[in-house]
Amino acid sequence: ASLAATSSLPRGVEPAHAHLYARQAGSDTWSCLDGSLTGLPLSAINDDYCDCPDGSDEPGTPACSGLNLNASSSSPRPHGFYCANTGHIPSYILSSRVNDGICDPECCDGSDEATNPDSSVSCPNICAKVGKEHRKRLAEAENIRRAGSKVRAGYIAQTKKKMAEAESEIARLEIEVQVAKEVEERKRQELERAEKVDQAVAEQKRASPLYATIKEHQEAMSVLQSRENELKDELRKLASLLDDLSTGYNPNYQDMAVKGAVMAYRAWRKGDGGGPADNEEEAATEEGGDTKDSSAAPIGENVRLNGLLDQGEWTTRRIEDLANKEALDLLDDSMFTAGGDADDESADEDNILFRLREYLPDPLTSLIDGSLDQLLSLLVKTHLIPRSALAHRKKRRLGTPSGDEPEPASVTAARRQLNDASNHLNELENDLAHKQEDVGVDASRWGPESEWRALKDVCIEKDMGEYTYEVCFFGQATQKANRGHGGNVSLGRFDKFEPLKEGLSPETDAQFFGRQVFNRGQRCWNGPERSAIVYGECGAKNEVLEVAEAEKCIYEVKVTTPALCW
Structure with missing residues (x-):
């Protein structure tokens, strides 16, 4: 029917x-x-x-x-x-x-x-019973959602506060960057002016007869130093040959000419020029018929040779330094001011003042510098010496050579200030770029209200017996050995959120953030790189629920987080 x-x-x-x-x-x-x-x-x-x-x-x-x-x-x-x-x-x-x-x-x-x-x-x-249990589970889930939603609201408030602070910081950095750019440009112009002024001074120095004379003398010193070194080497070789002859000399088998040469060399070695005492001693030995080989006698120190080779006050290093020193540094800047308004007499007076420290012992120079600077500043203020002369004194004290020619101290100082300004600008620009990146609005990464920002670098873990598994949001997933062997193993770093199904929107669907992908972990033995898939669900707190190795070197982690409680 x-x-x-x-x-x-x-x-x-x-x-x-x-x-x-x-x-x-x-x-x-x-x-x-x-x-x-x-x-x-x-x-x-x-x-x-x-x-x-x-x-x-x-x-x-x-x-x-x-x-x-x-x-x-x-x-x-x-x-x-x-x-x-x-x-x-x-x-x-x-x-x-x-x-x-x-x-x-x-x-x-x-x-x-x-x-x-x-x-x-x-x-x-059994629908009454099943329905009752279902409604109880729904109520419990709703309570969890409400609790998690409150925490999520706290995340949002926390993020908004940080974003506001970051935006304020960005505004401040933008102003500082603009000021730093202006300072850098000003320092660049100052460097250009310093280079032009000091180039003029350097050209005046190179055009002076004194510069040409110094260069000529330096070249002569270099040639003479090289020649001296060659002569010393030859003298050492000759003395070595004569030492061999002197120690191997036997009067029973040598003629008088050789004997005379040996006696004279021995006297020369002692530094006394070969006096009669030496000849009489040798003659007595000859008349006594002493046929003992004189090579057994010790030869002693070659006093005369050592005296000739002694460099004294003017050592090779000192001469080479003087010969190689840049000639421009040997000329007083005050004699070659760019303005050319100082006469010879005032320049000479300036030289005496500025070089006062050169005539004092080293322990007193540091004590005299401060007083001398005050005196020179007073003389400049009273127009007794030109201001440029004081600048040249500072240039001699602070200048350092660079490149083939020494760089004037004023240029060095200007260049250093420009470098400092450029470095400061770069630091500010980097800070600004990082801050702007932090406040960037990307719902697919941070959530519709940037709630996930509050979880950046927050780590949660669960002890699974043999291993403890740790997940750091937007960071790294790690497997930690509990029994003191194996160490920590990276399961990958956060790569992206991967929606559980197509068509989900990060603006309206919480499940868009229900799956996180961690890639590029430590490679398995004879296998691929480790990776982890983190499945999330709404929870009142951030917590790892369970971990399983679904496939070889691919781990599945289930977590709860308030960020998914919409």
Whole structure:
């Protein structure tokens, strides 16, 4: 018998779709919902025979379960069996699961097996109990969501405060950068002026006869120094040969000429010029017939040679330094001012004042410098000496050579100030760039209200027995050995949020942030680099729930975080 004959609502049909199975006016017939067949008797509905190609005539039986209905989109009602589940949530199940002898949990009212011909199958209506448990879980989840939402609101407030501070800092840095640019440009102009002034002074020095004379003398010193070194080397070689002859001399087998030369050399070595005492001593030895080999006698120190080789006050290093010193440094700047307004007499007087420290012992120079600077400043203020002369004194005290020629102290100072200004500008620009990057609005990374910023570098961990797993938001995921072996292993660094499904928006869907990808971890032995997928859900606190190695070197981590409590 047809259910349609005994009920206004066929079995397996949702009340909202009752009109689709209503009796047609003035007729006892019915049509398939896709319009493929018309004029079917009402008794054809749920008669356990599939008449309609869309299966719409059998909503409450499994007769049409063999049809491929997934491709059909013309039916105005969902395919499947409707479970009313009064006291819980209505649902649809596949038609094939109707009267299959199994109590489906989706149909807690047992309606899927209500017409089962097997009387042994009985599915009780447990919707009241299931509904109550479900509502309890929903209430608990809602409480967690509300608690997490409050924490998330705190994240948002914290981020807004930091963003406001950062924007204020950005405004300050922008002003400082602009000021630093102006200072840098001013220092660059000062360097250019200093280079022009000192170039003029340097050109005056090079054009002076004194500069040419100094260069000529330096060249002569270099040549003479080289010649002296060659002569000293030859003298050492000659003395070595004569030492060998003197120690190997035997008067029994040498002639008088050799004897005389040896006696004279021995006297020369002693530094006394070869006096009579030496000749008489040797003659006495000869007359006594002493044929002992004189090579056994010690030769002693070559006093004369050492005296000739002694450099004294003017050491080779000192001479070389003087010969190699830049000639421009040997000329007093005060004699070659760029303005050319100082006469010779005042320049000489300036030289005496400025070089006063050169005539004093080193311990007194530091004591006299401060007083001398005060005196010279007073003389400049009273116009007794030109201001440029005082600048040249400072230049001699502070200047350092660079390159092939020494750089004037004023240029060095200007260049140093420019470098300092440029470095300061670079530091400010870098700070500004970092601050601007921090306040950048990117909902796909930081959330619609930048709530995820508050979790940057926040780390959570869970002890799983053999290992402790740590996840740092926007940082690194790490596996830590608990038994003192293996050390820490990187499971990857944060790469991106990967939505759980397509079409999710970071502006409106919390689940857009439900999955985080960590890549480029430590490579597995004979395998790929480790990586981790972090699945998140709403929670009142940040916490790791569980960790599993889903595939080789690929870890799945489940966490809770208030950032997902929207």
